[in-house]
Amino acid sequence: MKKTFNIIPGSIVSPKGFRSAATHCGIKEARLEKIPKDHVTQKDLAVIVSALPAHAAGVFTVNQSKAAPVRVSQEYIAHGRLSAVILNSGNANACTGDRGMKDAREMCAKVGEIIAVKPREVAVCSTGRIGIPLPMDRILPSIRELCNNLTDNSGSDVAEAIMTTDTRKKECAVELTIDKKRVVIAGVAKGAGMIAPFMTATGARPASAIGNPAASPLHATMLSVITTDAAVPIKTLSDILQRSVNQSFNRATIDGDMSTNDTVLILANGMAGNAPLNAEHKELPKFQEALNHVTRELAKMIVKDGEGVSKFVTVQVVGAASNSDAEIAAKSIANSVLVKTSWCGQDPNWGRLMDAIGYSTAQVDPHKVSISYDNFSIVEHGVSTCPSNLTKAKTWNKRAKAAVAKPAFTVAVDLHLGEGQCTVWTTDLTEKYVELNKGE
Numbered sequence: 001m002k003k004t005f006n007i008i009p010g011s012i013v014s015p016k017g018f019r020s021a022a023t024h025c026g027i028k029e030a031r032l033e034k035i036p037k038d039h040v041t042q043k044d045l046a047v048i049v050s051a052l053p054a055h056a057a058g059v060f061t062v063n064q065s066k067a068a069p070v071r072v073s074q075e076y077i078a079h080g081r082l083s084a085v086i087l088n089s090g091n092a093n094a095c096t097g098d099r100g101m102k103d104a105r106e107m108c109a110k111v112g113e114i115i116a117v118k119p120r121e122v123a124v125c126s127t128g129r130i131g132i133p134l135p136m137d138r139i140l141p142s143i144r145e146l147c148n149n150l151t152d153n154s155g156s157d158v159a160e161a162i163m164t165t166d167t168r169k170k171e172c173a174v175e176l177t178i179d180k181k182r183v184v185i186a187g188v189a190k191g192a193g194m195i196a197p198f199m200t201a202t203g204a205r206p207a208s209a210i211g212n213p214a215a216s217p218l219h220a221t222m223l224s225v226i227t228t229d230a231a232v233p234i235k236t237l238s239d240i241l242q243r244s245v246n247q248s249f250n251r252a253t254i255d256g257d258m259s260t261n262d263t264v265l266i267l268a269n270g271m272a273g274n275a276p277l278n279a280e281h282k283e284l285p286k287f288q289e290a291l292n293h294v295t296r297e298l299a300k301m302i303v304k305d306g307e308g309v310s311k312f313v314t315v316q317v318v319g320a321a322s323n324s325d326a327e328i329a330a331k332s333i334a335n336s337v338l339v340k341t342s343w344c345g346q347d348p349n350w351g352r353l354m355d356a357i358g359y360s361t362a363q364v365d366p367h368k369v370s371i372s373y374d375n376f377s378i379v380e381h382g383v384s385t386c387p388s389n390l391t392k393a394k395t396w397n398k399r400a401k402a403a404v405a406k407p408a409f410t411v412a413v414d415l416h417l418g419e420g421q422c423t424v425w426t427t428d429l430t431e432k433y434v435e436l437n438k439g440e
Contacts, residue, residue, distance in 0.1 A: 005290040008184075010173030011155020012048055015184040015229035016271040019150035022046035022157035025142035027090035027128070030135035045139060046161035047146045048225060049084045049115055054267035055231075056082035057238035058123070059199035059245050061262035067094030067130075068104040070261055073123040076108065080234035082267055083121040085225055086111050086143065089162050089190070090128040091135075092221060094260040103134045110140055114147035125263050127164055127190060127221040155188065162190040162223055165436060170301040172294045178283050179274040183230045185287075187294045191222030191254075191302035198250055199262055200242065221261040222249065224298055230287060231270035232277045239279075240288050241266045248295035251327075251424045254306035255433070256335035264295075303425045308432030311343050312425070314410040320420030325362035327422040332360035333411065334426035343428035348400035350378045357413065368416040373403035375412075 013020050022043040058077045060070050076082070086107050093100045108122035126134075159169035173186040232240075245264055270276075277284050304312045315334050320326035333339055336356040342349040353371055357364055371379035376399055378385055386396045403409055 004286045005174045005176035005293065008173050008175050010184070010186050011171050012158050012186050012188040012225060012227055013152050013155040014173045014186045015227045015269070017051035017229060017269045018048060018227050019051070019152050020046060020048045020154045020158045021146040021149045021151065022154060022161035023142050023146055025138045027088055027135060027138065030138055042163065043157055043161035044089045045142050045146065046087045046158040047084060047111060047143070047150070048158060048227065049147070049150055050082070050227070050267055050269045052269045052271060053081045053083050053117070053121060054269040055080060055234045055237050056123070056265065056267050057234065057241045058263060058265045059242055061259055062198050062200060063258050063260050063262070065095060065260045067092050067126060067261040068096060068100035069093055069124040069126045070263055072101065072104040072108065073125065073263060073265070076120040076123055077265070079120055081121060082123055082265070083117040084111050084115060085123045085125060085265060085267070087125040087158070087162050087223065087225070088127070088134070088139065089164050091126060091132055092128045092130045092261050093126040093134050094130040096131065096133050099133055103136055106136065107139065107143065110143045111147060114144055123265055125223045125225070125261070125265070127162060127223055127261055130260060155186070159188045162188070164190065164221070165192040165307050166190050166305055167192070168305055170298055170305070172297045174290045174293060176286060176290050178230060178272070178277065178287060181272045181274045183228065183272045183274060183287070185226065185228040185230070185290050185294050187224055187226040187298050189222065189224035189298040189302060192305050192307050198258060199245055199264060221259040222302055223261070224249065224264045224295070226264070226266040226291070226294060228266070228268045229270070229272040230268050230277060231272065231274050232268040236278050236284070237266060237268055240284070240291060243288065244291045244295045247292060248299040251422070252299040252303050253331060253334050253424065253426050254303060254309065255429070300425055303427060306427045307436045308430045309427035310407065310430055311428040312408040313343060313427060315413070315424045315426060316410060316421070317413045317415065318421040319414040319416045319418060320422070321363040321418040322420040323422060324420070326420040327424070328360050329357050329362040329364070329413065329415065330422045330424040332356045332362070333413070334424045337429060340427065340429035343404055344430050346401055346405045348373055348378060348404045350384060353411065353413070354379065354382070363417060364415060365417060370414040370416065372412045373400060374409050376400065376403050
């Protein structure tokens with residue numbers, strides 16, 4: 001099917017009316033820990049500002065140990081309008097008690113004071129070490145510097161400023177036509193570890209939520225901010241964001257650990273001049289498709305940049321009794337330590353896949369399951385397709401191992417029970433991941 005949008009080179013400030021700035025203020029150094037050399041001068045504080053108050057929506061981690069910036073941003077975005085977002089890396093401001101809430105509010109208030117908007121028109125996002133208070137003596141003066149030096153060509157600096165153990169920036173931008181007006185959607189994201197997000201608009205944990213409140217590795221969390229110059233009513237914006245996140249960030253997992261800080265925000269300032277994209281607008285599906293592309297590409301970038309990973313794996317489950325069952329089965333495979341370590345060792349261990357499917361809460365009939373690696377069938381009707389003939393078995397094993405030796409491959413599972421389907425993106429689990437997360 002022909003795309004209704006074009007992918008363009010761009011950043012978070014590509015849509016009309018958005019400016020940003022980023023700087024290094026020494027948040028990591030303030031912890032008085034041994035800091036990697038490449039982090040010493042890395043930008044760690046950024047702000048994104050809209051020229052006009054933007055309609056805004058957000059989704060937030062369902063982790064019960066929500067960080068202070070998540071709680072503050074949830075409260076403020078309930079009003080449906082934002083003029084700015086302030087972001088920092090190097091410190092999650094999570095599990096920091098009353099001080100953490102005070103600091104998060106003070107960051108919003110400082111931005112609001114300088115750009116002349118109410119504190120509740122500013123959202124805040126933080127990522128990094130859990131349990132350590134923010135160095136506000138460094139952050140507040142830097143916020144003034146940022147807000148006084150906003151530009152429309154600094155989007156890439158924002159992408160750098162939110163990196164923790166990320167090894168590369170994550171940005172995506174598209175353009176499309178709505179009501180004969182050029183509309184741009186752009187996004188920035190970060191994430192490399194503690195990645196198994198499940199986010200909702202309320203941040204409340206539904207019964208179907210998959211994931212665990214996580215222990216704290218060195219740096220963690222996934223964050224994303226999306227900007228657009230389209231005019232979109234608040235209710236519609238919230239609906240299409242949740243729909244988009246459900247098919248992207250909520251389908252990504254690196255280590256199965258849900259962060260305290262996971263957040264996705266979207267700001268729509270209407271400066272493109274289109275008619276408001278309400279639920280009845282005939283071109284809303286086109287906008288949804290473009291937004292889905294942006295969030296999906298950012299989610300894949302996060303998984304591909306996972307801590308210590310050597311393989312990017314797409315897990316596709318079809319034929320489930322429901323879409324929910326398909327997601328449960330796919331995530332059971334994607335988060336299995338035994339499965340992930342076998343992929344690291346280039347071992348196409350189909351028994352571990354069957355095990356992960358079987359212990360999930362999805363409806364499964366093991367006698368109906370089919371599994372393949374990149375269209376090479378390894379299981380049919382719940383048993384191996386490996387021939388009994390020794391010569392043919394050697395060829396079969398060689399082909400199966402070749403499939404998982406690739407840096408990217410697809411695991412396809414058909415449960416043969418219904419029409420439910422789901423795709424999840426995941427990784428292997430390597431010694432380097434353990435090294436990065438074992439602590440000081």
